[in-house]
Amino acid sequence: MQIEEILAAASVIPVLEVAELDQAAPLARALAAGGLRVVELTLRTDCALDALKAMQDAAPDLIVGMGTVRTGGDIEESLAAGAAFLVSPGASLSLLTAFADSGAASLPGVATASEAMSAAALGFKALKFFPAEPAGGLSYLKALAGPLPDIVFCPTGSISAEKAPDYLALANVACVGGSWIATKQAIAKGDWTGIEDNARRAAKMA
Numbered sequence: 001m002q003i004e005e006i007l008a009a010a011s012v013i014p015v016l017e018v019a020e021l022d023q024a025a026p027l028a029r030a031l032a033a034g035g036l037r038v039v040e041l042t043l044r045t046d047c048a049l050d051a052l053k054a055m056q057d058a059a060p061d062l063i064v065g066m067g068t069v070r071t072g073g074d075i076e077e078s079l080a081a082g083a084a085f086l087v088s089p090g091a092s093l094s095l096l097t098a099f100a101d102s103g104a105a106s107l108p109g110v111a112t113a114s115e116a117m118s119a120a121a122l123g124f125k126a127l128k129f130f131p132a133e134p135a136g137g138l139s140y141l142k143a144l145a146g147p148l149p150d151i152v153f154c155p156t157g158s159i160s161a162e163k164a165p166d167y168l169a170l171a172n173v174a175c176v177g178g179s180w181i182a183t184k185q186a187i188a189k190g191d192w193t194g195i196e197d198n199a200r201r202a203a204k205m206a
Contacts, residue, residue, distance in 0.1 A: 003105040003126045006063055006085050007154060007174040010038035011206035012164055014181035014199070015067060015156060017042050023187050024051035025058035030192040031182065032059035034199025040067040040087050040177060043074055049081040056082055065107075072098040079104055089130055091115055096122050107154060111135040113144060120151055126174065131157030138166055145172045161198075165205055178202065 014031060016039060018024050024047075031039055041052050043066055055064050065085035066078035075098050078086055084105065088095055091108035096119060099106040109128040110116045112135075119127055129141060132155035136143075141153060155167050156177030167176045181198040 001063070001084065001105055003085060003107055004152075004174075006038055006065070006105055007107075007126055007152070009063060010036075010154075010175040011168065011204075012036070012181065012202035013038050013040050013154065013156075013175055013177045014202070015040050015042060015177045015179045016182055016187070017044050017184050018047060018051040018187065019045050019184070021047040021050050021054060023190070024054035026190065026192050027182060027187060027195065028055035028059040028062055028064075030196040031199045032062050034196040035203035036181075036199045037061070038063045038065070038175075040065050042066075042068040043078065044068050049077055052078070052081045052083060065105075070095065075099065075102050075104070087128055089128075091119050091124075091127075093118075096124065099124070113148065116144065116148055116151055120148070125150055126152050126154070128177070129153040129155040129157075130177075132167075132176075133158035133163075138163075138170070141167070141170055141172060145170070148172075161201065164202070168205055 063084045066083040067087035069086045069088045086104050087107045089109045107128045108119050109130040152174045154175050161180050164176050167173050182195045
């Protein structure tokens with residue numbers, strides 16, 4: 001799938017940190033049961049690559065991407081683990097080149113107009129806006145819509161359930177990323193019912 005197709009299948013993309021491998025399968029089932037189709041698992045824990053496969057096995061219809069991708073090695077390992085798409089917190093020239101060379105559906109992270117223009121010049125017209133709230137939030141994205149009408153964003157970073165609908169209402173926002181759907185604390189406690197409920201509310205924001 002192309003990144004545009006993946007974003008079109010999403011409303012809110014939960015940003016997930018799985019610390020223990022046995023959390024992956026029930027987490028995936030809870031998110032899928034809540035109606036979400038796209039999730040981002042972060043490459044921040046030792047079990048992240050194995051967790052990605054476990055999530056896919058537990059919920060085959062779930063589109064599972066790998067986030068916090070920072071190097072060419074991260075790209076290779078994530079794709080070998082079966083990542084459907086890749087997300088980065090930032091976008092160095094070397095990383096953008098590695099994304100392009102990989103042929104994978106990729107969502108590079110940007111925080112400024114200059115970074116967005118640099119990524120777009122290399123063919124990336126769908127970008128992660130991160131960290132969304134600290135970097136200017138709604139007003140910043142509104143300001144980018146005029147001069148950069150061909151670029152769409154997935155804002156991520158300190159976006160709450162209350163703020164998400166305002167972001168989704170913007171013409172240049174394809175979807176939003178949110179960690180509130182399945183926080184580290186909720187995952188650690190195994191609160192799968194609460195996570196499913198959050199996922200269901202997020203899915204209705206489309």
